[in-house]
Amino acid sequence: MKILDLISAIEVFAAPELQEDYDNAGLITGNSDWECSGVLCSLDVTLEVIKEAKTRNCNLIMSHHPIIFRGLKRINGNNYVENIIVEAIKNDIALYAAHTNLDNVLLGVSGMIAKKLGLQDIQVLQPKNRLLRRLITFAPVNKAEEVRKAVFNAGAGHIGQYSECSFNSEGTGTFKAEEGADPYVGEIGKQHQERETKIEIVYPFYLESQVVKALVQNHPYEEVAYDIFTMENMHLGIGSGVIGKLEAPMEEMRFLELLKDRFEAKGIRYTGLLGKSIQKVAICGGAGSFLIKKAIKNKADIYITGDVKYHEFFDSEGKIVLADIGHYESEQFTVELLCDLLLKKFPTFAVLKSSVNTNPVNYLG
Numbered sequence: 508m509k510i511l512d513l514i515s516a517i518e519v520f521a522a523p524e525l526q527e528d529y530d531n532a533g534l535i536t537g538n539s540d541w542e543c544s545g546v547l548c549s550l551d552v553t554l555e556v557i558k559e560a561k562t563r564n565c566n567l568i569m570s571h572h573p574i575i576f577r578g579l580k581r582i583n584g585n586n587y588v589e590n591i592i593v594e595a596i597k598n599d600i601a602l603y604a605a606h607t608n609l610d611n612v613l614l615g616v617s618g619m620i621a622k623k624l625g626l627q628d629i630q631v632l633q634p635k636n637r638l639l640r641r642l643i644t645f646a647p648v649n650k651a652e653e654v655r656k657a658v659f660n661a662g663a664g665h666i667g668q669y670s671e672c673s674f675n676s677e678g679t680g681t682f683k684a685e686e687g688a689d690p691y692v693g694e695i696g697k698q699h700q701e702r703e704t705k706i707e708i709v710y711p712f713y714l715e716s717q718v719v720k721a722l723v724q725n726h727p728y729e730e731v732a733y734d735i736f737t738m739e740n741m742h743l744g745i746g747s748g749v750i751g752k753l754e755a756p757m758e759e760m761r762f763l764e765l766l767k768d769r770f771e772a773k774g775i776r777y778t779g780l781l782g783k784s785i786q787k788v789a790i791c792g793g794a795g796s797f798l799i800k801k802a803i804k805n806k807a808d809i810y811i812t813g814d815v816k817y818h819e820f821f822d823s824e825g826k827i828v829l830a831d832i833g834h835y836e837s838e839q840f841t842v843e844l845l846c847d848l849l850l851k852k853f854p855t856f857a858v859l860k861s862s863v864n865t866n867p868v869n870y871l872g
């Protein structure tokens with residue numbers, strides 16, 4: 508098993524192209540060609556986690572938070588980030604992070620929290636637009652199915668719970684092969700008319716190179732005509748935070764107690780209760796203050812996140828209960844998510860869950 512194989516298992520679920528501009532998700536140390544002895548999954552990389560990887564014979568650590576985030580100019584071991592990089596390199600340990608790309612998929616970091624709370628009808632709270640593209644191409648009628656299939660196999664044609672989506676219409680294509688051409692049909696120097704199927708298929712932007720490659724390789728023409736358009740549509744499966752519903756409404760305080768229990772939160776900071784029951788729940792794992800307004804707009808009864816600042820609590824405006832359960836607490840199930848994704852693809856491989864609690868925050872009870 509190569510490190511690349513394990514990375515691929517994560518990236519088919521959360522493409523690296525889905526990370527935010529400021530992020531640094533991906534392989535940080537090590538080489539994807541290395542043979543992998545075992546993978547240790549953790550929320551953060553600390554010296555203790557590196558030590559654990561060594562002891563448990565893992566040369567790959569997959570974490571949620573990338574240890575190098577803002578960039579490094581020197582590696583002298585003068586701070587914890589530099590120290591960890593030095594230790595990882597000295598011990599031939601590869602460090603890989605699935606960060607905002609894992610946040611931005613429906614059943615990623617926040618979706619996992621929603622599942623842990625038993626929410627139903629889970630949707631992305633703030634979907635992103637301009638991620639989808641439309642491919643339009645033209646193939647001889649009797650070759651259309653072959654071309655369509657190839658493009659579907661490259662990952663195109665998925666809309667919600669449907670696959671192999673396309674629109675097809677027939678018409679006449681014309682072309683005249685010039686000297687030096689090797690036409691599939693028609694003669695050099697003579698205009699040819701061919702009954703063609705116009706095929707339209709949607710795909711997310713990060714599949715573009717494989718989609719176009721599949722098209723060109725499986726199309727009979729020497730010169731394949733195709734158009735690509737960026738769509739303004741929202742991608743409902745990609746974006747920040749999630750929103751879902753509890754099976755039955757719960758009294759506010761009881762729900763907060765459920766949160767405390769489920770997340771083993773030592774303290775939950777929350778805004779004034781509104782005296783109504785909780786059913787619609789918005790969630791963003793990690794630092795999610797940027798979605799408070801969106802949660803209100805979507806009529807959530809409560810918004811659960813971490814890292815909320817004093818003034819941001821006021822943004823709840825008495826319209827929603829805002830609950831800060833802690834950054835680490837909110838994202839703790841991400842370790843399980845990483846393990847699940849790896850084990851689904853490689854059920855017998857050494858996929859280990861770190862036993863280190865990397866939370867840098869303590870609570871004095």
Ligand SMILES: [Zn+2]
Pocket residue numbers: 572792793794834838
């Ligand atoms: Zn985080």
